[in-house]
Amino acid sequence: MLLNILKQQIMKLTNAVTASISAIRFPYTHHSFLSPFTxxxxxxxxxxxxxxxxxxxxxxxxxxxxxxxxxxSPEKQQQHQQPWLIVGLGNPGKKYHGTRHNVGFGLVDAIADAEGIPMSSVNFRALFGKGFIGNVPVMLAKPQTFMNASGESVGAIVSYYKIPLKQVLVIFDDLDLPFAKLRLLPKGGHGGHNGMRNIIDRFKGSRDFPRLRIGIGRPPGKMDAVNFVLRPFNKQERQELDFTFQHGIEAVRILLLEGFDKSATFVNSTKSIEQLG
Structure with a gap:
């Protein structure tokens, strides 16, 4: 009889100690933790x-x-900023790859490579990528609508993400600038460029968005402008354009991280490779 009572007391003491240890080690067993992957x-x-x-x-x-x-990264997450949209204009397909009218595509590709932003998805009728330049979130887009309907893609992106027009940078070719010359402007008209005309139409006539123009020069002799803009670059032109793209990449970094004025000063005072030579 005494032995049974002793066993019962020992069992109660053991249970009490076990419960105390469990409470110390797992005080929040009621909380449901979430997996970062699911x-x-x-x-x-x-x-x-x-x-x-x-x-x-x-x-x-x-x-x-x-x-x-x-x-x-965690430090970038603390920066809750409205993303920038950087759009390069051009025509889709191998037929137009590397032509003068597609230098906007070319600079966006160069930015994507330099910043490690994959352009691997198709959204809003554009080749599309998301990433960061410094701590600033960016979206890169190359509309696949053909040049004259670029605004259909750009307008849809701006509307969906509610991006302020002052944070929409459009990159395009310009016949009126010397070859490989860059010009950054805070706003302006379409200058006869059909892609820009269509974008302005989609923005309900607003011209208040920055644009980075890339000079492709004037057609030689009596060559038609339409045929000229669809011509590919020769080897020397390609080398000079690569030099220009490096300056374009740096200009975009300055624009996003230091502001428009500093970027415009950098871009609009940059000498061409021929001047530096």
Missing amino acids: SPLFSRRNSNSMLNSTSSSTIRSLSSTTEEGFQA
Whole structure:
């Protein structure tokens, strides 16, 4: 009888000690932790409800993907900025690759390569990429609508993401600039460029967005301008254009990180490779 009572007391003491240890080691067993790979935390549909039940510090630790899908390091996530849209104009297809009318495409490709931004998706009728330049979120786009309908793609992107026009940079070719010369302007007309004309139409006539013009020069002799802009570059022109693209990449970095005025000063005072030689 005494032995049975002693066993019961020992059992009670053991259970009490076990419960105390469990409470110390796992005090929050009621909390449901979310996997950073399976959580719907940053999808548009579920972000509001999840934010109500999850602290901001927990959100930052769960995922490196922002709400808009940009891949970011933790320090970049703290910068909640409206993204820039950088658009290069051109015509899709191998037939037009490397032609004068496609230098906008060429500079956007150069920016994507330099900044490690993949242009691997097709959205809004454009080849599309998302990433960062410094700590600034950016979207790169090459409309696949053909030049004269560029505004259909650009207008859809701007409308969907609600991007301020002052943060839409359009890059395009310009017959009125000397070959490989860059010119950055805060706003302006279309200058006879059909792609720019269509974009302005889609912006309801607004011209208040920056543009980076790339000179392709005038057609020689009596050559028709349409035929001229669809011509490819020769080897020497390609080398000079590569030099210009490097300056264009730097100009975009300055624009996003230091502001329009500094970028315009850099671009509009840059000498060509021939002048430097």
